[in-house]
Structure formats: structure tokens, C-alpha cells
Amino acid sequence: MNNNAFVSTPPSTATRDSASTATTAAAAILTIAAVAIHSQIRRYQLRNKNPIVNYQDYTSSEKAKLCHVGFATPNAIPSLPLDYIIIGSGMGGLSTASILAQEGKRVLVLEQHDVVGGNMHTFEDGGGYEFDTGLHYIGRAKNVKEMFRYITRDAVKWTDMDPAYDVVVVGKDKVSIRGEVDPDISNHPDHRRVIRDLKGMFPKEDHAAIDLHFKYVRLVMKLIPMYAVVRMLPSSIQMGLERCFPTYIRLFTHTTQQILDSVTDNLKLKGILSYIYGDYGEVPTRGAFAMHALLWDHFQSGAMYPVGGPSVIPQSIVPIIKDAGGAVLVRAPVSKLLFDDSHDTVIGVEVKGKKIYAPIVISSIGAPQTFQKLVPSSHRYLVERELEGIQHPDIVSHISLSSMFIGLKTSEDGKKCGGIDLASSLPSQNYWLFPSWDHSANWQEYDNNSDSNSNDNNNPPLPPPPAVFISFPSIKDPTYNTRHPNRQVAVVISPSKFTEVQKHQHERVKHRGSNYTALKESYKAALLKIFIQEFPHLEDAIDFVDLGTAVTNDYYLGTYRGAVYGLGHTPHRFRQTWLRPETPVKGLYLTGQDMMSAGIVGALIGGVRCAISLDKSRLVTVGRLLV
Numbered sequence: 212m213n214n215n216a217f218v219s220t221p222p223s224t225a226t227r228d229s230a231s232t233a234t235t236a237a238a239a240i241l242t243i244a245a246v247a248i249h250s251q252i253r254r255y256q257l258r259n260k261n262p263i264v265n266y267q268d269y270t271s272s273e274k275a276k277l278c279h280v281g282f283a284t285p286n287a288i289p290s291l292p293l294d295y296i297i298i299g300s301g302m303g304g305l306s307t308a309s310i311l312a313q314e315g316k317r318v319l320v321l322e323q324h325d326v327v328g329g330n331m332h333t334f335e336d337g338g339g340y341e342f343d344t345g346l347h348y349i350g351r352a353k354n355v356k357e358m359f360r361y362i363t364r365d366a367v368k369w370t371d372m373d374p375a376y377d378v379v380v381v382g383k384d385k386v387s388i389r390g391e392v393d394p395d396i397s398n399h400p401d402h403r404r405v406i407r408d409l410k411g412m413f414p415k416e417d418h419a420a421i422d423l424h425f426k427y428v429r430l431v432m433k434l435i436p437m438y439a440v441v442r443m444l445p446s447s448i449q450m451g452l453e454r455c456f457p458t459y460i461r462l463f464t465h466t467t468q469q470i471l472d473s474v475t476d477n478l479k480l481k482g483i484l485s486y487i488y489g490d491y492g493e494v495p496t497r498g499a500f501a502m503h504a505l506l507w508d509h510f511q512s513g514a515m516y517p518v519g520g521p522s523v524i525p526q527s528i529v530p531i532i533k534d535a536g537g538a539v540l541v542r543a544p545v546s547k548l549l550f551d552d553s554h555d556t557v558i559g560v561e562v563k564g565k566k567i568y569a570p571i572v573i574s575s576i577g578a579p580q581t582f583q584k585l586v587p588s589s590h591r592y593l594v595e596r597e598l599e600g601i602q603h604p605d606i607v608s609h610i611s612l613s614s615m616f617i618g619l620k621t622s623e624d625g626k627k628c629g630g631i632d633l634a635s636s637l638p639s640q641n642y643w644l645f646p647s648w649d650h651s652a653n654w655q656e657y658d659n660n661s662d663s664n665s666n667d668n669n670n671p672p673l674p675p676p677p678a679v680f681i682s683f684p685s686i687k688d689p690t691y692n693t694r695h696p697n698r699q700v701a702v703v704i705s706p707s708k709f710t711e712v713q714k715h716q717h718e719r720v721k722h723r724g725s726n727y728t729a730l731k732e733s734y735k736a737a738l739l740k741i742f743i744q745e746f747p748h749l750e751d752a753i754d755f756v757d758l759g760t761a762v763t764n765d766y767y768l769g770t771y772r773g774a775v776y777g778l779g780h781t782p783h784r785f786r787q788t789w790l791r792p793e794t795p796v797k798g799l800y801l802t803g804q805d806m807m808s809a810g811i812v813g814a815l816i817g818g819v820r821c822a823i824s825l826d827k828s829r830l831v832t833v834g835r836l837l838v
């Protein structure tokens with residue numbers, strides 16, 4: 212056991228002292244922030260005394276239609292002057308847009324894909340199967356529901372997943388991860404279900420390690436609101452604060468592996484505690500413990516799924532933007548930012564050769580894409596530090612994802628297939644399958660072997676995936692079978708590498724040639740084998756299979772080198788003082804997952820932070836969503 216991680220002095224006293232110093236620091240900073248914004252509150256109240264938004268009623272088909280309005284549609288761009296342009300319509304872009312629109316601001320959201328929603332979009336294929344893309348579950352916490360209530364104006368309903376929302380599988384070992392659904396107990400985090408379950412599973416000598424792990428999780432969580440606020444301040448102030456409160460910083464400088472090694476030698480316990488790395492794409496030896504802690508906290512009360520599927524979220528936000536005089540347009544790829552040369556200020560964007568102007572442009576497409584692709588070379592000198600920062604090897608994301616979409620057909624009577632009642636045989640749980648409990652070694656093995664593969668035109672068999680995630684969206688959504696009778700679907704996701712498909716990145720989508728098709732077939736075969744091994748009774752029901760790779764993510768989601776989770780969630784990332792919504796370019800702001808963390812809620816919080824950065828007085832109105 213390595214004791215030099217996380218806290219260099221014995222944890223019991225040092226961490227308590229650290230926590231109280233940090234809490235005092237948090238209180239001091241929040242007080243300063245409150246005083247600093249006091250003068251702005253009056254301004255804000257005056258400005259928003261009479262919000263001018265008249266909300267209308269839309270049917271669900273009207274809402275769905277609004278998510279497909281093309282850039283070329285006549286009169287689609289509002290004729291009155293815009294207050295903001297937002298690039299990208301994922302959770303980051305839409306959450307900022309919703310906050311602004313609810314104050315009566317005229318916002319134009321531009322989306323390169325043919326549907327609104329980013330990772331929340333769903334699509335139909337295979338003759339009536341609907342698939343979700345990047346939202347399979349969300350933490351069932353009260354504050355999460357509150358955030359969605361605010362940004363959708365209470366238009367999204369949620370359904371609980373099985374209390375054992377995740378099942379972790381290594382060989383014959385199966386471990387259920389259960390949320391604490393009893394609200395009385397979830398107020399007492401020491402007694403949470405997962406802690407009780409783990410203690411039931413491991414001998415007494417491991418109990419202290421389990422307690423210590425979750426104690427560290429809680430410590431990080433105490434400081435996360437402070438992190439969210441401090442990271443909005445100018446770099447120089449952030450650095451000064453960090454010098455004053457080194458303990459605060461220490462909580463963000465350790466990898467998950469360092470913390471796990473400091474609490475236990477038990478490989479299986481470490482493997483169970485860190486299975487969740489798949490949700491942010493950094494194996495324990497690289498991933499930040501802060502991110503790991505965020506996720507354990509996020510799912511502490513279990514998991515939920517939106518009724519009607521993830522696309523109901525964008526469908527609920529787009530009307531809010533429209534009713535405030537704005538618009539959300541698809542097939543609108545922003546190719547560059549427009550500058551007022553005399554002032555080095557962003558004044559608009561260019562889409563398909565057309566110039567659109569607004570005093571402020573907000574990008575949700577990730578820091579790398581924004582600075583490398585949208586800032587013209589003539590103005591790169593303004594973002595030199597950022598351009599250097601995003602290329603640091605400790606912040607470049609290493610893992611992409613491949614997603615396989617499976618359509619499962621029930622027989623004519625809508626129920627039986629091969630003698631099985633399909634619907635009742637599907638779990639409302641996510642399955643996480645690993646070759647061994649050592650996640651970093653699993654990845655290393657894959658990484659080493661897939662490199663040789665990517666250079667070979669004959670596509671030799673891919674190494675076994677280091678992790679596989681299986682979920683059944685149709686069973687999580689109670690409306691699925693009304694909308695898609697006699698259909699069930701599964702998604703199977705596994706980490707992959709951009710370099711495996713890099714040579715196909717510039718080929719035309721759906722026409723990438725036989726070599727790419729063969730590569731896709733080998734991914735499919737490997738994942739289908741694992742899927743059928745775990746759910747053998749579904750083999751006969753498989754009716755449709757398709758698979759997207761890292762280059763598919765780049766095409767449909769506008770990602771950078773397949774990095775679906777944005778910048779790498781390493782300790783290095785959490786220390787970057789430049790990584791904040793305000794950029795060195797006047798008139799340019801960032802929102803979305805790079806502004807907080809991966810995950811729908813991470814991107815939403817990124818959206819809230821962006822709105823506050825635009826006008827600090829919003830700390831009073833929407834700041835509560837950060838806590």
C-alpha cells in the first residue's frame with residue numbers, strides 16, 4: 212500500500228484540517244464573490260424586471276419539428292439583432308441558451324448535424340428502431356432534477372432505473388452497484404447502500420479501506436462548488452488563491468490509481484471502485500480522482516432516464532429559445548469566427564459563406580476545436596497559451612468510443628421471440644464487462660496490440676476490448692413500445708482509439724470503402740460475441756446491427772479525433788487556470804463539457820458557469836444550480 216497519495220500526512224487529522232481550511236477558504240471566496248457582484252444585482256433586477264418571453268404551448272410533434280429546422284430555411288435567422296450566437300446544440304450549448312433565453316435574450320444556436328441535441332440526439336434505423344447516442348443514464352439526485360427543471364422549464368419527466376443501476380462483470384464475478392433510494396439514508400452518506408453492499412462483499416479487513424475511499428470522495432465533493440466558482444476567475448487570481456490554499460489544490464492533483472493504492476492492496480476492490488472510469492474515458496492510472504469522486508457522488512441515489520428518450524431534452528429547450536425571439540438551426544456548420552480587426556474582438560461567425568453577427572459568440576464544441584479550427588490564423592496570437600495548453604499530452608484525451616446499435620425484433624404477437632418474452636427478459640441496468648479487475652492493464656494490453664493493427668491494411672483481428680458497456684434503452688423508457696411497437700434495442704459501447712480508423716477520417720461518410728467496412732465488421736464481431744455470451748437468449752432476436760467508430764463521432768458529433776468526452780479528465784486538466792468560459796478573445800466564451808466535466812450534467816454545469824461568466828450577477832439567480 213502506498214501511503215503518499217492524496218494527503219502526505221496521516222489522513223485522519225490532516226484531511227480534517229485540510230477540509231476545515233478549505234471550507235474557510237470556500238466561505239471567504241464566496242463572500243468576496245458575493246460582495247463583488249452586489250453592485251451588479253440591482254442592474255440585473257432592473258434589466259430583468261419585465262421578462263419579455265411569452266411562452267407558448269407546443270405539441271410533441273411540433274417540438275420534434277423545431278429540432279430539424281435547416282440553416283437554409285427561408286427567414287430562419289431572426290431578423291432582429293441577435294444578443295448571442297451559440298455554436299453547437301448539445302447540453303452545453305442548449306443549457307446556456309436556455310438560461311439566456313429565459314431572461315428574454317435573442318439567441319441563435321447553430322448546429323452542424325441535421326438534428327439538434329449533440330449527444331442527446333436519437334436516430335432511427337433498421338426499419339423502426341430508435342437508438343440513443345450519448346445519454347444512457349443520469350444520477351437520480353435531487354439537485355440534478357432541479358437543474359433540468361430550470362433549463363427545460365419543467366418539461367422533462369424522469370423514470371428510475373433498477374436500483375442496481377450498474378452491474379460490473381469480470382468472468383463469472385458479477386457485482387451489482389446499487390444506489391441509495393431511501394432519502395433518509397442518502398442524507399447519511401456514511402451509510403449509503405453501496406458502502407453497505409461492499410462491506411457485505413469484502414472481509415472486515417477491507418472495511419476501513421472502503422470507508423476511507425468514500426471519505427475522500429466526500430472531501431472532493433465539499434470542494435467542487437468552490438472549484439466551479441474559482442475556475443471562473445482570472446488566471447492570476449486563481450493562482451494566488453491556490454498559493455494560499457494548497458490543500459484545495461492537492462485534492463485535484465491525484466490520479467484515481469494513487470488514491471486507490473493508498474487505501475488498499477486488494478485488486479478486486481480497486482477494480483470495483485474504479486469500474487466507472489468508462490464514464491469519463493481515462494483509466495485509473497491517468498484519470499483524476501476528482502472526476503472519479505464526482506461520479507460516485509452523482510450516482511449515489513441511483514440512476515434515471517428521460518421518459519420519451521434523451522431527445523425530449525433538446526425538444527424541451529428549443530421552444531424556450533424560440534419564444535424569446537431566437538432560433539436553433541441545423542445543417543449550420545460554423546467554419547470560422549469573424550473578428551473586428553481594429554479591436555481584436557469577435558463579432559460573429561461564418562456558416563456556408565454567410566456572415567452572421569452578434570456581440571457575443573459562445574462555443575460549445577470543445578476548446579481544441581474552437582481555438583484550432585474557428586480562430587483564423589491571423590488571430591491565433593490571441594490564444595497562444597490556450598493552443599499550447601490543449602496540446603499537452605496530459606490533457607489530450609486518449610480514448611474514443613465505438614458504439615454498436617442492435618435492433619431486437621419481437622415476433623408478430625409483440626412479445627415472444629424464440630419462446631422468450633423479450634421485454635421482461637431485458638434488464639433496466641447497464642452492464643460493464645471487463646477482461647480483468649486491473650482496468651489500466653486491460654487498456655495497456657489493448658493499446659499495445661491495436662497500434663500494430665492500425666497500420667495494417669488487412670485488418671488482423673482486433674485485441675479484446677478493455678471494457679464493454681451494454682444497455683437497453685427501450686426497456687428504460689416506458690414510452691418506447693408505444694412509439695416503436697414490437698421493437699427492443701440494445702447499445703454496446705467500447706473504448707477504442709482514433710488511430711485505428713484515422714486513415715479513414717477524410718473519406719466520405721457511408722462511402723469509406725471496403726477496408727473500413729472490414730474493420731467495422733471486425734469490431735462488430737468482437738462486440739457481438741461478448742453481447743451474446745452475456746445475453747445468449749437474445750441471439751435469435753437480433754434483427755439489425757450497425758456500428759459507429761471514432762470517425763463516426765467526428766462526423767456526427769463534431770468531435771476532435773474521436774474525443775467524445777472532450778479534454779482528458781486528468782489531474783493536469785483540473786489544474787489549468789486558462790480552462791474557463793471567458794477566453795482571452797473579447798466576445799468569445801466557451802461552454803459545455805470542457806468547462807466542467809464530461810457527462811450530460813457536467814456539460815449542463817459548464818453551461819451554467821458560462822452564463823455566470825457572461826454576467827456575474829447570475830451567480831445570484833442560477834448560481835444555486837452549481838451547488
Ligand SMILES: Cc1cc2nc3c(=O)[nH]c(=O)nc-3n(C[C@H](O)[C@H](O)[C@H](O)COP(=O)(O)OP(=O)(O)OC[C@H]3O[C@@H](n4cnc5c(N)ncnc54)[C@H](O)[C@@H]3O)c2cc1C
Nearest residue numbers: 299301302303323329330345347348545769803804810811
Ligand atoms: C457513447 C456515449 C455515451 C455516453 N453516455 C453518457 C451517459 O449515459 N450519461 C451521461 O451523463 N453522459 C454520457 N456521455 C457523455 C455526454 O454525452 C457528453 O459529455 C455531453 O453530452 C457533452 O455535451 P456538450 O454539449 O459539451 O457536447 P456535444 O453534445 O458533443 O455537443 C456539441 C455540439 O456541437 C456541434 N458542433 C461541433 N462542431 C460544430 C461546428 N463547427 N458548427 C456547429 N456545430 C458544431 C456538434 O455536432 C454537437 O451537436 C456519453 C457520451 C458518449 C459519446
